[in-house]
Amino acid sequence: MLFCFTSSHRTAGFDLLDRLERGAGAVIDAIRGQEAVTGSVVLATCNRFEAYLDVDLAKLELRDHAAAALIDLVAEAAAVDVDELRDGSRLISGDAVASHLFSVSSGLESVVIGEGEIAGQVRRAYIAARSSGTVTHDLERLFQSASRTSRGVKNTTGLMTQGRSMVRLALDLAESRVADWGAVRVLLVGTGRYAAASLAALRDRGVTDAAVWSRTGRAQAFAVSHAIEAVPADGLTAAVASADLVITCTVSPALVITRDLVDEAMELTEEAHRLLVVDLGLPRNVEAAVSEVERVELLDLETISLHAPLEELQATDSARELVGAAAAEFAAKTAERDVEPALVALRQHVFEKLDAEIARFASRQDFGDIERALRHFAGVLLHSPSVRARELARDGDAAAFIDGVTAVFGVDPATTGATITESVAPRNVAEAGRETA
Template sequence: MLFCFTSSHRTAGFDLLDRLERGADAVIDAIRAEQAVTGSVVLATCNRFEAYLDVDLAQVQLPDHAAAGLVDLIAGAADVAADELRDGSELLGGDAVASHLFAVSSGLESVVVGEGEIAGQVRRAYTSARRSGAVTHELERLFQGASRTSRGVKNSTGLMTQGRSMVRLALDLAESRFADWSAVRVLLVGTGRYAAASLAALRERGVTDAAVWSRTGRAQAFALSHGIAAVPADGLTAAVASADLVITCTVSPALVVTHAIVDEAMELADVDKRLLVVDLGLPRNVEPAVAELERVELLDLETISLHAPLEELQATDSARELVGAAAAEFAAKSAERDVEPALVALRQHVFEQLEAEIARQASRDVNGDIERALRHLVGVLLHTPSVKARELARDGDAAAFIEGVAAVFGVEPGASVAESNVAEQGLETA
């Protein structure tokens, strides 16, 4: 059964998200070591931390125990207090998982609604898990559905093609600090996921003076491919001193731009210099104490998110309708799968009777006419139950078909769907 642990800007502060991001590798290892978890995909972005899991409920006592155990597992691995994590997260099960992921991958749950970067982040999380062998058939179906849905939203509504992103929002907030972007000296710290996007957005505003520094030694390659200057490994402080705007966008688990570095840089700079530092990293790249320095202003993800436009001003009704329809179809297909064991058992029972009858008629059926007629008759008779089974499943009444097959034919496909549905409802409300 699928369910999702989610902690995002909607439920938690960026300090908690920061700690979850730093503990992501440990969380992934802990989840995959759990026997009841047959598959997992962990999504960690600048404003959310989520784990999508396929859980074998036969290996847990009760669904609510599984849900509570997951919170404790993640809290322990990420070194976060369980109560804090419980207050800053949600647990979703059953049909709600697809509805949530489809909305996330379509940009409808982002800080900046409709931002286009999230679809790629979801895809990379899925691809990474798949390469590690952690993706089950159900997770495969879930994430393939999310990919189709985000493409549909992008192609049908244009919601994800209008330049919405955390980078652009940050630069919008910085607009009032700079009268002439062409005169602004910019330092990019890092060559990570936002570096190229930041540079593109800066150039759209007219920035021509940009340089890049990287703790990993990738600055030279990034600079050559993007036509900007590269800062030597030991030149960070001097580069900060000469910059008007510093944008950090690394995936470093440690702070990169510290209070000491900026303090020294401001001592080297002109006395009338003012510096804006934009921290797009999660975990955060800039030490919060930087904001306490004179003539220095810090915009981090938490501050930027507070200025995000209201969802109602950006989301379109058609995008939400597409997501809702896709989630409903996913749920319907999942429900149809619930009746498959009963359908298989029914067909097996009927064909066993058919083969026995064909064997009895073999001596009389010289030309095979009786066999062909019997097989045709069985196919016709099984068509209506097959269609009805799927209709009942889509209407949420798969148990009626399973119980009917058992009552009429004495066929028992195994654990009833009614039992699994009760378990699923218990997990959703945990």
């Protein structure tokens, strides 16, 4: 059964999200160590921490126990208080998991509704899990469907093509502090995707003077590829002192810009110089006390999220309709899979009886004609139950068909040992005839 543990800007403060992000590695290891968890994909972004799990409920006492156990597991691994985590998170199960992931990957659950980065973040989380061998068949279906859905939302509504992002929202908030973007000296701290997105957004506003610093030594390569200046490893303080705007966007587990560093940097500047620091990192890149330094202003994710714009209702409503339809179709196909063992068992039962009858006539001269006729008849006979089984499954009544097969034919799908395939019975009479040709 599919579960999703989710803690996001909608349920938790950024302080809790920060601690979950810092403990992400430990959480992933703890999840993979659970016998009942057969597969997992962990998504960690600047405003959410989510674990999508395929759980074998047979290895747990109760479904409710699974929920409590998962929250306890994450709390212990991330070293956060379990009551705080319970209050700041949700646990989603069953068909609702698909609806949630499809909304997330389409940008409908983001701080900035319709942001474009989230689809790539979901895809990279799925690829990382595949590389680690933790993606089950059901998780594969789930994330492939999420990718198709987000593309459909983007292509149909245009919601994810309008340049919305945390980066651009942060720069919108900085607009009132900047008289002339062309005269602003910018320092980027970090060389990842957010750094590239930040630089592109800055250039759209007219910034021409930018430099980059990296704790990992990648500043030179980033600078060359983006035609900006590289700051040497030991030059961070001087670079902060010469900057008007500092944007941090690294995945460093430790603080990069500290109060002491900024104090030292501001001592090197003129009295009229002011500094704006934008922290897009999670875990937090900038020490909160930086905001207390004279002539320095700090915009962090929590502050930025409070100013997220309202949804554009028409595009958002259309996107939600598409997501709802995709989630309903995913649930229907999942329900169809629930009846497949019963269909396989029924088909196996019918053809075992057929083989026995054919054996009785094997010595007759017209045996070939008899066998073809009987096999065609068996295919035709199985067509209606197959169609009805899928209809019942889509209506949420798969158990009626499974119980009926057991009651009428004495067939137990759980004990047939049959292998489930994509097509468990001919879908129409013409196919039944072709199978016996």
